Amino acid sequence: MAQRSRNSTLSMPVISGDAMQNIHANRTDIRTVMITQPLPTHFFRGTFTTVLAFMDIINTKRLIKDVRDSRDFRTGDRDKMETVLKFLKKNYGDRTGAVHRRRDSPYQVLVSCVLSQRTKDENTEKTSAMLFKLATTPEQMVGLPVAKLEKAIHSSGFYRQKAKNIKALSKILIDEYDGKVPSNREQLMELPGVGWKTSAVVLSYSFNSDIIPVDTHVNRVSKRLGFAAEKDDVEAVREKLERLVSEKLRYHTHLEMIHFGKEICRPINPLCTQCELLKICPFGQDRVNRKRCSGI
Numbered sequence: 001m002a003q004r005s006r007n008s009t010l011s012m013p014v015i016s017g018d019a020m021q022n023i024h025a026n027r028t029d030i031r032t033v034m035i036t037q038p039l040p041t042h043f044f045r046g047t048f049t050t051v052l053a054f055m056d057i058i059n060t061k062r063l064i065k066d067v068r069d070s071r072d073f074r075t076g077d078r079d080k081m082e083t084v085l086k087f088l089k090k091n092y093g094d095r096t097g098a099v100h101r102r103r104d105s106p107y108q109v110l111v112s113c114v115l116s117q118r119t120k121d122e123n124t125e126k127t128s129a130m131l132f133k134l135a136t137t138p139e140q141m142v143g144l145p146v147a148k149l150e151k152a153i154h155s156s157g158f159y160r161q162k163a164k165n166i167k168a169l170s171k172i173l174i175d176e177y178d179g180k181v182p183s184n185r186e187q188l189m190e191l192p193g194v195g196w197k198t199s200a201v202v203l204s205y206s207f208n209s210d211i212i213p214v215d216t217h218v219n220r221v222s223k224r225l226g227f228a229a230e231k232d233d234v235e236a237v238r239e240k241l242e243r244l245v246s247e248k249l250r251y252h253t254h255l256e257m258i259h260f261g262k263e264i265c266r267p268i269n270p271l272c273t274q275c276e277l278l279k280i281c282p283f284g285q286d287r288v289n290r291k292r293c294s295g296i
């Protein structure tokens with residue numbers, strides 16, 4: 001119950017223990033208490049109404065934040081991505097010029113991607129160069145003896161399977177697409193040896209698609225920085241990145257991430273203590289703290 005203080009006609013109302021309990025239990029009750037009790041003036045009533053209104057705003061904001069935080073995608077990720085994009089552009093932007101795109105024909109990009117599966121980038125570059133000395137079109141590839149093809153791509157690993165896929169996809173391109181690489185993702189993925197990653201690379205490099213190809217470097221860097229969960233497959237990582245990176249920046253961002261992943265955020269022994277992104281990287285901070293604790 002609210003009572004008027006004895007010493008002053010305009011002093012604060014005293015709220016009884018019962019009423020306080022009600023206030024904590026249910027905010028609706030505080031309105032009831034304040035409205036139905038003989039408050040000293042309209043001034044106090046107005047003040048408490050304002051306080052309650054603020055409480056409502058604060059609680060609503062908290063609720064919205066809780067809902068956002070409970071999702072995979074958090075608003076904080078946007079700020080973090082802004083920092084990452086600025087860092088990547090500053091350090092690697094000059095290495096990802098337009099010349100990189102369309103350097104090879106769509107067919108060469110496609111074949112290089114098949115060769116890149118489960119091998120290092122150096123092997124892909126070496127075997128692609130050797131193979132493209134022998135054949136650069138589906139017609140030439142189909143006419144190339146299998147033994148020669150296998151020898152050219154031997155150091156890319158799994159060379160027998162890769163040779164088989166390259167031969168088979170070349171034949172399909174001739175038979176069904178007039179010797180051209182389709183720019184449709186579903187059609188690309190029907191080709192032998194072509195999955196999510198390969199199709200994304202072909203679309204991005206050869207057809208100006210705003211897709212972000214998620215290779216091993218982009219995948220690792222994204223997860224370490226906390227933009228994707230460890231359990232996410234490459235498609236999930238791609239979707240999460242594309243929510244945060246505008247269309248016009250996607251191509252360059254993915255190339256910059258690859259450079260960063262090769263040089264700093266390496267698969268083994270990433271250079272976290274030298275990394276400018278350490279302060280926003282959960283993986284890096286955890287790693288550095290563990291090393292400090294173990295005295296390494």
Ligand code: SF4
Nearest residue numbers: 265272275278281284
């Ligand atoms: S702090 Fe380490 S793990 Fe994080 S982005 Fe940098 S190098 Fe990679």
